[in-house]
Every structure is written in C-alpha cells, then in structure tokens.
Amino acid sequence: ERDECRRRLGLPLDRTIIAVNGRLCWVKGWPFVIQTLRHYLRVNSSAMVIFIGDGEDRQQMETENCDLIQNGEVRITGLVSLSEVSEYLGAADLVMIGSHEEGWSTAMIEALACGKPMVTTNISGAQDMVLPDENGYILFDRNPLEAARALDQTLYLEGAGEKSYALSRQYNLHTLSSDLEALWLRYRQGNPNGHT
Numbered sequence: 001e002r003d004e005c006r007r008r009l010g011l012p013l014d015r016t017i018i019a020v021n022g023r024l025c026w027v028k029g030w031p032f033v034i035q036t037l038r039h040y041l042r043v044n045s046s047a048m049v050i051f052i053g054d055g056e057d058r059q060q061m062e063t064e065n066c067d068l069i070q071n072g073e074v075r076i077t078g079l080v081s082l083s084e085v086s087e088y089l090g091a092a093d094l095v096m097i098g099s100h101e102e103g104w105s106t107a108m109i110e111a112l113a114c115g116k117p118m119v120t121t122n123i124s125g126a127q128d129m130v131l132p133d134e135n136g137y138i139l140f141d142r143n144p145l146e147a148a149r150a151l152d153q154t155l156y157l158e159g160a161g162e163k164s165y166a167l168s169r170q171y172n173l174h175t176l177s178s179d180l181e182a183l184w185l186r187y188r189q190g191n192p193n194g195h196t
Contacts, residue, residue, distance in 0.1 A: 009088065009091055012072075015046045015047065016044055016048070016155065017092045018037070018040075018094055018096050018151065019095045020033055021095065023054070024053060024057045024061060024076070030057060030061055032142055032144065033049060033096055034061075036144040037049050039144050039148035040148035040151050043152060044151075047073070050075045051075070052085055052089070053079065054076070054078045061076070085110065089110060092114075094118065094151065095118045095119075097121060101123060104125050105124065108120065108129050108130075109171050112129055115162065115168075117154045117155075117163075118130050119136050119147060120138055122140050126138050129167060131163065131167075134159075135167065136154050136157070137153065
C-alpha cells in the first residue's frame with residue numbers, strides 16, 4: 001500500500017519519507033523538524049520530509065530552506081483534501097510531530113489510523129498515543145540531534161505500524177459517548193458533591 005500511494009502521488013519509491021501533517025506555523029514546530037532533518041540527512045541521505053498542509057509560515061519556510069526544497073529533501077503539499085492527507089500519510093515511512101503545544105492532536109490520531117510510527121515532542125496526548133520502543137518515541141527536549149536518532153530508531157521498530165493502528169481504535173467516534181460517560185462516572189464517584 002505504501003508503494004501504491006507513492007506511485008499515485010508521484011513520490012520516489014527508494015527514499016525514506018517523513019510526513020508532517022498540519023498548519024505551517026511556528027507553534028507546530030516546523031523549524032525544529034527542519035533542523036532535525038538536516039541532522040538526519042547525515043546518516044540517511046535519501047530521506048525527505050513532506051509537509052502536508054499550508055499556513056502563514058510557508059513563504060518563510062520556502063525562503064529559508066530553498067536548498068532542501070531544490071534537492072527534493074523537503075516538499076510542501078499546500079492545502080489538500082482529507083483523502084489526500086491519508087494518501088500522503090500512507091506513502092510515508094513515519095510521522096514527525098514537532099509542535100510546541102497542542103490541544104488534542106488530530107494529526108497524531110490520523111497518523112495512528114494510517115498505521116504510522118511516530119516521533120513527537122511531548123505534547124498533549126503524546127504519552128497516550130506513542131509507546132516508546134513500540135510505535136515510536138517521545139522527545140522530552142527539543143534537541144535536533146536526539147530527534148534525528150529517534151527517527152532512525154523508529155524505522156527499525158518491529159510491528160510499529162500495527163501497534164499504531166491498534167492504538168487508533170481507542171479513538172473512535174462510535175465509542176465516544178460511552179467513553180465520556182465512563183469518564184464522567186469515575187469523576188462523580190471521586191467527587192460525589194459535584195464540586196470542581
């Protein structure tokens with residue numbers, strides 16, 4: 001399926017593709033992802049990052065990283081449909097999340113649902129969706145060299161894609177109502193007067 005997605009999108013079959021899904025803005029951490037890629041290219045010269053999306057920082061990103069873009073090491077899709085998001089995720093080997101902060105990361109859920117291992121900063125939900133040494137790694141420091149090592153290690157995790165997909169099944173609209181009800185009941189049992 002990965003190779004089929006790559007063929008449909010015109011992506012190379014022989015490169016390590018790292019996907020980054022979300023708005024191109026500072027809070028999503030694109031400079032950190034680029035710094036990490038520059039380190040990672042020293043050990044994996046066939047790697048590339050695909051930024052899936054668009055945003056207010058696109059022109060700055062393109063200006064500051066024209067060397068990476070010209071070499072085919074960075075690609076920016078621009079705004080794409082949801083089905084195209086899943087195609088790009090399907091084409092990737094892994095997903096990187098470099099955000100400074102998140103509410104509850106839709107990008108992480110989408111990566112899990114596409115069966116992708118992840119390397120992510122320690123944002124909201126990361127410790128629920130990434131199990132170290134199983135389906136990726138959580139970065140507790142914004143160190144590009146350590147992040148590059150985590151990318152490399154993630155590629156060699158056995159069964160990481162299957163683990164990600166299995167985790168995604170916990171986040172299901174069909175079970176949302178019962179999940180919220182169970183959470184509310186636990187809260188009420190711990191606080192019978194309803195005081196917050």
